[in-house]
Amino acid sequence: xxxxxxxxxxxxxxxxxxxxxxxxxxxxxxxxxxxxxxxxxxxxxxxxxxxxxxxxxxxxxxxxxxxxxxxxxxxxxxxxxxxxxxxxxxxxxxxxxxxxxxxxxxxxxxxxxxxxxxxxxxxxxxxxxxxxxx
Amino acid sequence: xxxxxxxxxxxxxxxxxxxxxxxxxxxxxxxxxxxxxxxxxxxxxxxxxxxxxxxxxxxxxxxxxxxxxxxxxxxxxxxxxxxxxxxxxxxxxxxxxxxxxxxxxxxxxxxxxxxxxxxxxxxxxxxxxxxxxxxxxxxxxxxxxxxxxxxxxxxxxxxxxxxxxxxxxxxxxxx
Numbered sequence: 001x002x003x004x005x006x007x008x009x010x011x012x013x014x015x016x017x018x019x020x021x022x023x024x025x026x027x028x029x030x031x032x033x034x035x036x037x038x039x040x041x042x043x044x045x046x047x048x049x050x051x052x053x054x055x056x057x058x059x060x061x062x063x064x065x066x067x068x069x070x071x072x073x074x075x076x077x078x079x080x081x082x083x084x085x086x087x088x089x090x091x092x093x094x095x096x097x098x099x100x101x102x103x104x105x106x107x108x109x110x111x112x113x114x115x116x117x118x119x120x121x122x123x124x125x126x127x128x129x130x131x132x133x134x
Numbered sequence: 135x136x137x138x139x140x141x142x143x144x145x146x147x148x149x150x151x152x153x154x155x156x157x158x159x160x161x162x163x164x165x166x167x168x169x170x171x172x173x174x175x176x177x178x179x180x181x182x183x184x185x186x187x188x189x190x191x192x193x194x195x196x197x198x199x200x201x202x203x204x205x206x207x208x209x210x211x212x213x214x215x216x217x218x219x220x221x222x223x224x225x226x227x228x229x230x231x232x233x234x235x236x237x238x239x240x241x242x243x244x245x246x247x248x249x250x251x252x253x254x255x256x257x258x259x260x261x262x263x264x265x266x267x268x269x270x271x272x273x274x275x276x277x278x279x280x281x282x283x284x285x286x287x288x289x290x291x292x293x294x295x296x297x298x299x300x301x302x303x304x305x306x307x308x309x
Contacts, residue, residue, distance in 0.1 A: 001145040002194035002202040004173060006183035011136035013223030014183035016191045018241045019145075020206025020216055023283070024290040027209045033217045034230035034244070034255055040219035048183070048223050052146045096146040107141035115151070117144030117200065119166040121174050123137040129166040131159060132151045 001033060003050025005042070005101040013048035013101060015040050015064075021055075031055020037065035044103065046071040047078055053096010053113065057089050067100055082108040138177035142169050142190050144200040162199060169193040184222050184245075191218075191241040198280045203240055206278055208287040214278050218244040219255075231265070232257040235278065238271045246270060 001019035008014075017040045019033040032039030032055040039055065041064035042048035049064035058064075063085055070081035082100045089096070090112040097111025099118065109118045119129035144166060149158065173190035176182070195203035206214050218240035219230035229248025232255065237243040246268040247256050256264055266272070293300070 001147075002143065002169075002191055002200045004140065004142045004169070004187040004190035004194075006140045006173060006177060006186040006190070007136055007138060008177055008183040008186065009135055009138050009180045010182075012183045014187045014221065015223075016187040016218070016220040016241050016244070018191050018195050018202040018216070018218040018239075018244075020201045020203070020214065020283075021209065022147075022201075023207040023286045024210045024294070025207075025215075027211045027213065027215070028233060029209070029215075030217055030232045030257070034219040034232045036219060036221055036228045036230060036254060040221050040228075040230070042221040042223035042228075043226060044223040048187075048221070050143065052143055097143065099141040099143050101139055101141055104136065107139060109141060109143070111146055113146040113148070115148030116146045117148060117162055117166060118142065119170050120139065120141040121170050122139050125174065125178065127167045127170040127174070129163045129170070131148055131154070131162055 001052040003052065003099060005048040005050050005099050005107065007101050011044065011103065013042045013044050015042040015048035015050045017050040032058035032063065035059050037062050039064060041065050041068060043068055047100050047102045049098055049100045051096065051098040052116065054094045057092055057094025058096070061089055061092070061094070063089060063098065078102040078105065079108045083110045086110040086112050140170060140173040140177055140186055140190060142166060142194065144194055147201060165197045165199050187220065188241055188245060192239045195239050195241060203238065204278055205280060207283050210291065212287060216240045220244045220248060228254050230255040231261045234258065234261050236262055236272045237265055238273045242270055
């Protein structure tokens with residue numbers, strides 16, 4: 001699975017996710033990637049999210065829109081909401097990670113698996129990438 | 135005026151730290167930076183977040199290092215099924231495709247559903263018929279059929295047939 005989230009100069013947010021699923025999956029099985037609110041979500045008022053991992057758990061917990069809800073209704077920061085959802089998924093058998101970006105500030109890139117191919121760039125234009133827990 | 139920013143992921147199916155030689159790690163960092171560069175080129179010229187996300191994901195889809203499009207994994211029947219979703223925070227417009235194979239860039243397929251259909255999610259043959267009428271590049275099965283993914287499929291099918299426990303790494307499970 002691959003994904004991106006972005007905030008533009010006008011303050012608009014967007015999210016995109018694309019996947020092949022997992023190796024030797026049951027024919028016809030669809031994970032969270034195309035399920036809006038689970039693997040892909042964007043709302044200017046809160047955040048944009050793209051996820052990767054055990055799709056069934058991310059669907060059942062509507063992971064992406066859950067982050068938005070915690071920001072909107074529990075006044076959590078992006079980092080609190082994103083990390084909290086990843087931790088809760090892990091305790092329910094969901095491993096993987098996500099990237100999220102809010103109305104302002106840096107993105108959040110939490111994961112509970114052994115690693116996540118990831119990167120981000122801020123308004124300084126510097127490209128930062130990582131794979132494991134570096 | 136907001137501060138533009140972009141984040142990307144290439145999936146949680148990373149090779150274990152011990153199993154990744156420096157050349158492999160460098161290849162992944164280079165591929166991630168290429169996707170950041172593609173998206174940042176849009177944002178740094180005051181382009182839209184939607185366009186930045188689209189080109190960043192397309193760059194990752196085109197790279198067979200990652201499990202999407204060209205690097206997609208096989209299902210248990212040895213076939214390729216791809217899924218994609220895209221969403222605009224400005225108006226909550228959204229588009230998604232599931233269970234398709236053919237478009238070189240499934241993220242463009244999802245965007246076509248968002249921009250040129252009355253639906254949010256289109257799946258299977260109906261989705262492929264709709265997309266065939268859109269201005270989207272299709273590729274043959276061979277384009278998506280990478281040796282590394284064929285090997286991973288055969289290893290997993292052999293394991294299942296043997297009844298051996300599932301000790302696969304994140305890379306093998308998540309593709």
